[in-house]
Amino acid sequence: MNGEPPHAARASVLVVDDQEVNLKLMRTYLRTEAYDVVTCADPQQALKLVEESPPDLILLDLMMPVLNGFEMLELLRDIAPEVPVIVVTGIDDRDARLRGLAAGARDFLTKPVDRSELLIRVRNLTDLKRAGDALARAVAQLESANRDLDAFAGGLAHDLQQPITSIAAFAQIIQRASGHQLSPDNATHLTRILAAAGSADRMIRGLLEFARLGQKTIETVPVNLNEVVQEARNALGAQSAGRTISWSVAALPTVRGDPSLLLLAFVNLLSNAIKYSRKTAQAAITIEAETDVGSGHTVRVRDNGVGFDMAHAGHLFNPFERLHSASEFEGTGMGLANVRRIMERHGGSIAAESSPGQGATFTLHFRA
DSSP states (O other), rough: OOOOOGSSSSSEEEEEEEEHHHHHHHHHTTTTTTTEEEEESOOHHOOOOOOOSSSSSEOSSSSOOOOOOOHHOOOOOHTTTTTTTEEEEEEOHHHHHHHHHHOOOEEEEEEOOHHHHHHHHHHHHHHHHHHHHHHHHHHHHHHHHHHHHEEEEEEHHHHHHHHHHHHHHHHHHHHHGGGGGGGGGHHHHHHHHHHHHHHHHHHHHHHHHHHHHHHHHHEEEEEEHHHHHHHHHHHHHHHTTTTOOEEEEOOOEEEEEOOOHHHHHHHHHHHHHHHTTSSSSSSSEEEEEEEEETTEEEEEEEOOOOOOOOGGGGGSSSTOOOOOOTTOOOOOOHHHHHHHHHHHTTTTTTEEEEEETOOEEEEEEOOO
């Protein structure tokens, strides 16, 4: 009844009423506008029709034999929850309205129905339904395109890995075997080749990781973020070796998520905090949290490092974007992009606040 896009087919309306006179009246009213109208006097047959081809709207009588409107609303909520239902009834009773709304009805009309009011309510709900369908199709297409892009990026990165590895390997062979015979300029050139190959390899690994994050199936379990942060700190021990860093870690919540991905997110965030506070005499990293029963958990990771200009914050979470030169701080610009993708895969978000020389704060929000 409505498998085609809105521009290619008329909106479809299913009318369910056990009285033929009511069905005829609804057909007459609705066909004055561009609707495909199907009428049905048997509620059970109507349910089969909805299962086979969900309409854009259902007009439903309450008082019917065998299966009344309230029972049918409960069944429709399971069969086709996306299809709006307008109850059309001769019962002008507040309790009946509340019961119907609780069962899933979107609107009520009382018999005898006013034609103009009926058409306005039908038009509003069918337009809303079809707009929602169009949005769902667009989202599905975007998700499909993203999956294709992830697969392409992953394949490209994989194919590039071998030649980059070969360049680095042969350059190392030349350096070891003949480095002492090269002129100073050529020795410098060879060193730069090795450095560029290493940088390219790190970028490719970051791209592979980014692509895999988009394809990985998320398996959510309760995750204690205190344990995740401690594990991330342990993993970064070599990066902070020889430095005095003041750590302040508050009690953190337990969230639902994928433990390995959340660990990767915190490894990237803490690695950034350690790296960009390297030039600070007394580095300090603070991790704190807030919980709101309605909105969820908020976790903040704060450092007192070099910070950045918020004018460039829009680029911060893009792949390969860097706000500091490689000569100042090493990196590929993939870490924060991966953190954002991990949070989005968990239905959450990440934001940043900073100013030059004043450190940076990264705020993670986990849904309730």
